Amino acid sequence: MTTQIQSEKSLRVALAGLGTIGGATLRLLQEKSDSFEQHCGRPIKIVAVAAKGRTRARAFDLTGIDFEDDALKLAFREDVDVVCELIGGGSGIAHTLCEESLRQGKSVVTANKALLAVHGMTLAALAEKHGGQLMFEAAVGGGIPIIKTIRESLMGNAVTSVQGILNGTCNYILTRMRDDKGGFDVALKEAQRLGYAEADPSADVDGHDSAHKLCILAALAFGCEPDFSAVSIEGLRQLTSVDFDCARDLGYSIKMLGTASFHEAGLAQRVCPCLVSHASPLASVDDVLNAIQLEGDAVGSLVLVGAGAGGKATASAVVGDLVDLARGHKVNPWGCPVSDLKKAKILPEKERRGRWYIRLHVTDQAGVLADIAAILRDEAISIESLLQQGRGPKTSVPVIIVTHETNEATLHAALAKIAKLDSVWEEPFCLRIDTNKD
Amino acid sequence: MTTQIQSEKSLRVALAGLGTIGGATLRLLQEKSDSFEQHCGRPIKIVAVAAKGRTRARAFDLTGIDFEDDALKLAFREDVDVVCELIGGGSGIAHTLCEESLRQGKSVVTANKALLAVHGMTLAALAEKHGGQLMFEAAVGGGIPIIKTIRESLMGNAVTSVQGILNGTCNYILTRMRDDKGGFDVALKEAQRLGYAEADPSADVDGHDSAHKLCILAALAFGCEPDFSAVSIEGLRQLTSVDFDCARDLGYSIKMLGTASFHEAGLAQRVCPCLVSHASPLASVDDVLNAIQLEGDAVGSLVLVGAGAGGKATASAVVGDLVDLARGHKVNPWGCPVSDLKKAKILPEKERRGRWYIRLHVTDQAGVLADIAAILRDEAISIESLLQQGRGPKTSVPVIIVTHETNEATLHAALAKIAKLDSVWEEPFCLRIDTNKD
Numbered sequence: 001m002t003t004q005i006q007s008e009k010s011l012r013v014a015l016a017g018l019g020t021i022g023g024a025t026l027r028l029l030q031e032k033s034d035s036f037e038q039h040c041g042r043p044i045k046i047v048a049v050a051a052k053g054r055t056r057a058r059a060f061d062l063t064g065i066d067f068e069d070d071a072l073k074l075a076f077r078e079d080v081d082v083v084c085e086l087i088g089g090g091s092g093i094a095h096t097l098c099e100e101s102l103r104q105g106k107s108v109v110t111a112n113k114a115l116l117a118v119h120g121m122t123l124a125a126l127a128e129k130h131g132g133q134l135m136f137e138a139a140v141g142g143g144i145p146i147i148k149t150i151r152e153s154l155m156g157n158a159v160t161s162v163q164g165i166l167n168g169t170c171n172y173i174l175t176r177m178r179d180d181k182g183g184f185d186v187a188l189k190e191a192q193r194l195g196y197a198e199a200d201p202s203a204d205v206d207g208h209d210s211a212h213k214l215c216i217l218a219a220l221a222f223g224c225e226p227d228f229s230a231v232s233i234e235g236l237r238q239l240t241s242v243d244f245d246c247a248r249d250l251g252y253s254i255k256m257l258g259t260a261s262f263h264e265a266g267l268a269q270r271v272c273p274c275l276v277s278h279a280s281p282l283a284s285v286d287d288v289l290n291a292i293q294l295e296g297d298a299v300g301s302l303v304l305v306g307a308g309a310g311g312k313a314t315a316s317a318v319v320g321d322l323v324d325l326a327r328g329h330k331v332n333p334w335g336c337p338v339s340d341l342k343k344a345k346i347l348p349e350k351e352r353r354g355r356w357y358i359r360l361h362v363t364d365q366a367g368v369l370a371d372i373a374a375i376l377r378d379e380a381i382s383i384e385s386l387l388q389q390g391r392g393p394k395t396s397v398p399v400i401i402v403t404h405e406t407n408e409a410t411l412h413a414a415l416a417k418i419a420k421l422d423s424v425w426e427e428p429f430c431l432r433i434d435t436n437k438d
Numbered sequence: 439m440t441t442q443i444q445s446e447k448s449l450r451v452a453l454a455g456l457g458t459i460g461g462a463t464l465r466l467l468q469e470k471s472d473s474f475e476q477h478c479g480r481p482i483k484i485v486a487v488a489a490k491g492r493t494r495a496r497a498f499d500l501t502g503i504d505f506e507d508d509a510l511k512l513a514f515r516e517d518v519d520v521v522c523e524l525i526g527g528g529s530g531i532a533h534t535l536c537e538e539s540l541r542q543g544k545s546v547v548t549a550n551k552a553l554l555a556v557h558g559m560t561l562a563a564l565a566e567k568h569g570g571q572l573m574f575e576a577a578v579g580g581g582i583p584i585i586k587t588i589r590e591s592l593m594g595n596a597v598t599s600v601q602g603i604l605n606g607t608c609n610y611i612l613t614r615m616r617d618d619k620g621g622f623d624v625a626l627k628e629a630q631r632l633g634y635a636e637a638d639p640s641a642d643v644d645g646h647d648s649a650h651k652l653c654i655l656a657a658l659a660f661g662c663e664p665d666f667s668a669v670s671i672e673g674l675r676q677l678t679s680v681d682f683d684c685a686r687d688l689g690y691s692i693k694m695l696g697t698a699s700f701h702e703a704g705l706a707q708r709v710c711p712c713l714v715s716h717a718s719p720l721a722s723v724d725d726v727l728n729a730i731q732l733e734g735d736a737v738g739s740l741v742l743v744g745a746g747a748g749g750k751a752t753a754s755a756v757v758g759d760l761v762d763l764a765r766g767h768k769v770n771p772w773g774c775p776v777s778d779l780k781k782a783k784i785l786p787e788k789e790r791r792g793r794w795y796i797r798l799h800v801t802d803q804a805g806v807l808a809d810i811a812a813i814l815r816d817e818a819i820s821i822e823s824l825l826q827q828g829r830g831p832k833t834s835v836p837v838i839i840v841t842h843e844t845n846e847a848t849l850h851a852a853l854a855k856i857a858k859l860d861s862v863w864e865e866p867f868c869l870r871i872d873t874n875k876d
Contacts, residue, residue, distance in 0.1 A: 028594045028736055038661075038774045039593055137591070143737035145583075145591035153575070153583035155477055156466045156757030223476075281743060284722065298466055298754035299581035302744040305719060306737060316736035319594030329767045336476045 010045040011326040014074040016097055017086035018051040018058065021111055021138070024311030025084060025318045027060050040326035047079050075100035082107045082325055084318060090114030090212075102126035102134065109321045111138035111314055117212035117228040120219065121341065124333035134333040135321035140166065140213040141290045143313030144306040145320065150220040150294070151335045157296030159221040163259035163434075166213040166271075168288035168308040169197045169204035170236060170256035174273070175286045178244045178254065184237055196288055196309075206235035207256070207271040214258035218269055219334055221294065222262045224344035226334075227269070231258075234272035238429055242389060243359060246400045247275050250357075250385075253283040257434060266347035274434040275357050281305075282434075352408040355384070355433040358401040360418065361425040364388075368423040369399065375421075379414040381406045396425050402433070448483040449764040452512040454535055455524035456489040456496065459549055459576070462749030463524065463756045465498050478764035485517050513538035520545040520763055522756060528552030528650075540564035540572065547759045549576035549752055555650035555666040558657065559779070562771035572771040573759035578604065578651040579728045581751030582744040583758065588658040588732070589773045595734030597659040601697035601872075604651040604709075606726035606746040607635045607642035608674060608694035612711070613724045616682045616692065622675055634726055644673035645694070645709040652696035656707055657772055659732065660700045662782035664772075665707070669696075672710035676867055680827060681797060684838045685713050688795075688823075691721040695872060704785035712872040713795050719743075720872075790846040793822070793871040796839040798856065799863040802826075806861040807837065813859075817852040819844045834863050840871070 013029070015022055029036070029046055036044045049062065050071035068074060071093055074083050083101040085108060087094040095115055098108050103126055110116070116123070116139055127134040137147045141164070150159065165171050169191055176187035188205065191197035203209050211231040219226035236256055247254050252275035260269045276283045281303045285291040290308025295301055307313035334341055362368045369386065376383055382404035389398040403411070415428045451467070453460050467474070467484055474482045487500065488509035506512060509531055512521050521539040523546060525532040532553055536546050541564055548554070554561070554577055565572040575585045579602070588597065603609050607629055614625035626643065629635035641647050649669040657664035674694055685692050690713035698707045714721045719741045723729040728746025733739055745751035772779055800806045807824065814821055820842035827836040841849070853866045 024736075032594065032596075036593070038778050039770075041775075143734075143740065145587050148586065148591055149583050152762060153586055153758040154754065155474070155761040156470065156754045158470075281722070284719070296581075296754065298462075298750045298757075300745040300748075300751055302581065302742070304740070304742050306740040310738075312736045313738055316592065316594045316734065319736075320591040323593040324590060327767075327769055329765070331765055332477075340476050 010043045012045055012047045012079055012081045014048040014080040015084045016050045016071040016074055020311035021314045022086040024315035028315045028319050044322055044326050050074050071097050075104050085110040088112055090118055102132050105130045105132055107133040107325055109135045113139040113212040117215050117226055120226045125338045137321050138314045138317035140216055142308040143316040144304045146292045154296050157298045159296050161261040161295045162217045162221045163257055164292035165255055165285050165290050166210040166258045167204050172196045172288045174254055181241050207233040210258045210271040214260055218260035225341045230269055230346050232270040236273045242398050251278050263347055265351045267344035268347040268352055274432045276434045350407050350409040353405055355405050356403045356411055357431040359429045360399045361396050362399050363423040364397045371421055375414055375417045379410050381414055448481045450483055450485045450517055450519045452486040452518040453522045454488045454509040454512055458749035459752045460524040462753035466753045466757050478761055482760055482764050488512050509535050513542050523548040528556055540570050543568045543570055545571040545763055547573045551577040551650040555653050555664055558664045563776045575759050576752045576755035578654055580746040581754040582742045584730045592734050595736045597734050599699040599733045600655045600659045601695055602730035603693055603723050603728050604648040604696045605642050610634045610726045612692055619679050645671040648696045648709040656698035663779045668707055668784050670708040674711045680836050689716050701785055703789045705782035706785040712870045714872045788845050788847040791843055793843050794841045794849055795869040797867045798837045799834050800837050801861040802835045809859055810856055813855045814852055817848050819852055
């Protein structure tokens with residue numbers, strides 16, 4: 001009889017996925033079960049797991065826990081209150097499992113940013129309709145409690161911008177390129193060797209992972225629908241050691257930033273490598289760390305820095321969500337009812353202002369810089385500095401231009417003209433200079 | 439009839455204190471009332487305020503809000519669910535009001551660190567007994583959501599240390615002393631001129647405010663009783679420009695840190711100016727900013743930086759607590775029942791290890807450094823560096839010693855012997871070198 005009461009009182013959890021995050025979550029829940037009972041007033045109990053390879057040797061104890069080969073069965077188990085979806089992937093079984101679990105009135109905890117960025121609205125609507133909760137602290141920033149901060153702590157604020165270093169793989173590669181003065185390929189190999197990058201690194205280095213996370217943050221911060229398709233995305237494969245040297249000399253770090261800012265004319269969301277002033281708190285966030293900076297009209301600037309990935313740090317966030325559920329906390333997945341979320345207007349390119357760093361490769365001969373400067377003048381782009389990087393036996397040299405503030409449409413028009421000059425050897429490359437404003 | 443239903447559904451708030459924080463809270467609640475209804479599912483309504491000077495001209499609208507001259511009356515109003523105590527002070531009316539409000543079954547939101555540091559246990563016990571909530575996000579770190587982070591987000595972690603820059607006044611004075619190369623008195627005057635320091639600055643510059651905040655953080659992080667009397671406190675009045683010059687040359691910033699760390703042998707809590715390595719995320723947190731760094735066994739290192747004071751930033755935290763209450767969130771004030779909090783053993787001095795920076799003023803003559811080095815050798819304190827700062831027409835010179843790791847008891851024994859040397863002109867001054875470990 002005691003067991004019966006205990007089991008009714010427990011928060012009964014099913015874990016789908018026993019990979020790095022799933023395994024770490026299971027271990028955390030087992031190791032600290034006494035602590036959860038003390039802090040939540042009731043136990044958190046893992047009743048079932050689902051994973052491939054039932055007979056695989058695993059570094060944790062599954063005694064007393066049911067094992068399902070088919071994750072979807074977790075959605076229909078009557079002895080489960082919460083399904084933790086730690087399988088990953090923006091579609092397929094992860095998607096089906098989350099939808100079906102919510103439809104069955106269960107709560108869902110997930111670390112799945114790809115899923116939320118694209119299906120976050122329908123999942124939230126299902127949670128609202130059937131009375132479950134949808135929690136996703138682990139989806140952005142690993143162990144950094146950024147979702148809760150926006151959705152709960154900053155409710156007294158109108159957030160005007162949110163930006164961050166949202167992908168540890170990119171940040172590690174950028175740190176290596178800066179410190180080792182090597183190229184992208186060498187840094188990527190080192191990241192892969194250490195397990196920080198996948199064999200196919202494109203989701204990370206081409207910016208899609210950061211973009212998924214950014215549109216989740218933007219939706220929460222600005223009360224709009226997550227809109228992955230509205231994020232401008234540039235990867236970091238085009239960066240060279242010249243850029244790191246010049247950035248340093250100019251007083252900047254190069255960081256892969258996701259930035260969302262809210263303007264009267266619309267919402268700007270972008271992921272791209274940026275020049276970040278050494279004075280910015282993001283400039284010194286290195287290696288695999290993540291960081292998020294928010295601007296709120298009451299709180300001012302708030303910065304959170306921590307481990308953005310890794311099994312234990314991400315499990316810390318998953319378990320934080322489970323503790324909230326065990327304590328009976330209830331909050332709309334996006335902070336307010338789905339019906340109140342509006343599709344944000346996209347800020348037009350001509351309204352997107354900024355300063356830019358431009359790298360050109362030009363023939364080392366008289367008159368070239370005058371031609372380039374004339375094009376910029378004709379487009380009314382004001383030059384802050386223009387420097388030729390060294391002279392030597394080569395017939396071409398890099399030229400670095402830093403602009404004053406202009407808008408993106410004008411910049412692209414100028415670059416298109418510059419690209420057509422005979423003396424310009426390759427497509428002009430440009431990097432946004434972060435102003436923490438737009 | 440509609441009004442009646444609305445009023446039952448609202449979270450009905452009484453504000454005690456209309457100073458900087460109280461006024462900013464009132465304004466935030468009024469300006470964003472639509473947003474709260476959307477995000478909480480019900481309005482947050484200010485039904486009453488209490489303050490001195492009923493007839494005083496104020497920059498906000500009190501129409502429709504009852505005004506009480508006696509704050510204690512708020513505790514007994516039947517139309518109030520939550521009392522926001524924004525009067526301040528560790529005793530007197532603030533204390534009585536919080537106790538009585540909780541005793542009446544109301545919830546209390548407070549920014550009062552002095553009160554919580556000393557009476558936090560009895561207040562939490564009253565909240566538990568009578569069914570109210572006790573919320574105090576605004577008590578530490580102003581707008582930084584550090585209380586919620588420890589009490590909710592990091593529940594999957596055993597926290598091993600928590601430290602931070604907890605007082606904006608101190609941080610501003612230290613920043614000025616470093617940048618302007620002036621003395622403490624000049625920097626203090628500038629802080630007072632800008633409204634960052636009180637006419638009587640002792641609560642800030644002598645470390646008591648930081649100590650109040652630190653023992654609140656330690657109680658939450660380690661699940662122990664807040665124990666203000668167990669915090670070792672040193673102020674920053676003894677710092678001189680020599681210290682800033684030497685710290686910079688050695689690769690450190692000087693920061694006023696509150697540090698709490700948990701060891702098998704006991705809990706160490708201290709507030710003192712420290713040398714912080716330039717590589718630490720705390721080293722570059724300047725001016726009036728606050729920052730808190732936590733180490734958790736799952737999340738690793740987590741750093742939060744933001745505005746530690748000011749009306750709007752602190753009001754942001756107060757309103758975050760009110761939103762939690764409006765959403766029906768319930769959590770024990772210290773994260774677990776009061777009966778589970780234990781009084782932590784204090785780490786004995788001989789177990790408190792660290793590295794130290796020592797500044798001496800000595801007669802500029804042969805043999806002095808040998809005498810000092812011999813005393814350190816006899817106490818088995820290993821010297822990392824020993825440097826005499828300049829030589830000149832003066833008969834005394836500063837000598838700076840940096841030690842390898844030793845324990846605090848040994849250090850103090852050595853300093854007592856050094857102080858007795860005829861060639862040593864004043865009491866030796868020492869600063870802990872932060873290792874983010876103890």
